[in-house]
Amino acid sequence: MIRRLVSGAAAGALSTLAMSAVMLAGQKIGLMPSQPPKHIVRAALPGHPHRPKPGERALGAAAHLGFGAACGAAFALLTRGRGAGVPLGVGYALMIWLGAYEGWVPALNILPPASRDPARGRPVVMAAAHVAYGATLALAVRAMADGRHAG
Secondary structure (H helix, E strand, O other): OHHHHHHHHHHHHHHHHHHHHHHHHHHHOOOOOOOHHHHHHHHHOOOOOOOOOOOHHHHHHHHHHHHHHHHHHHHHHHOOOOOOOHHHHHHHHHHHHHHHHHHHHHHOOOOOOHHHOOOOHHHHHHHHHHHHHHHHHHHHHHHHHHHHHOO
């Protein structure tokens, strides 16, 4: 079980890097004004929840990586460390997206719900980023499980 958690966390961290590449590309081409993890950390830090804070960019990246690793560990446990097909990984990641961007993120007044986001490109980029996360996660967990059982 510990091995499953560790390999799932590693797969989740790797998948978060793939996801972050999609998010950065979306920002670079102007589909979203800024990175949601930065806004989440900004709201969590002391002071006004919508004013910039020192270190929020780096803390946002670290928090995003940690959250992705934790979700990867949970996925590995749920799939019993054997991994799963890409469709299950993508579905899992899209449920995380919906839970966050239609759920707790707007409930905490961090960003508007994805369905009413004035930055119309942000929901598209974030959904695509979660698809990349889920596909990469499913493949990475399966590859790690195959590596454990080969030999």
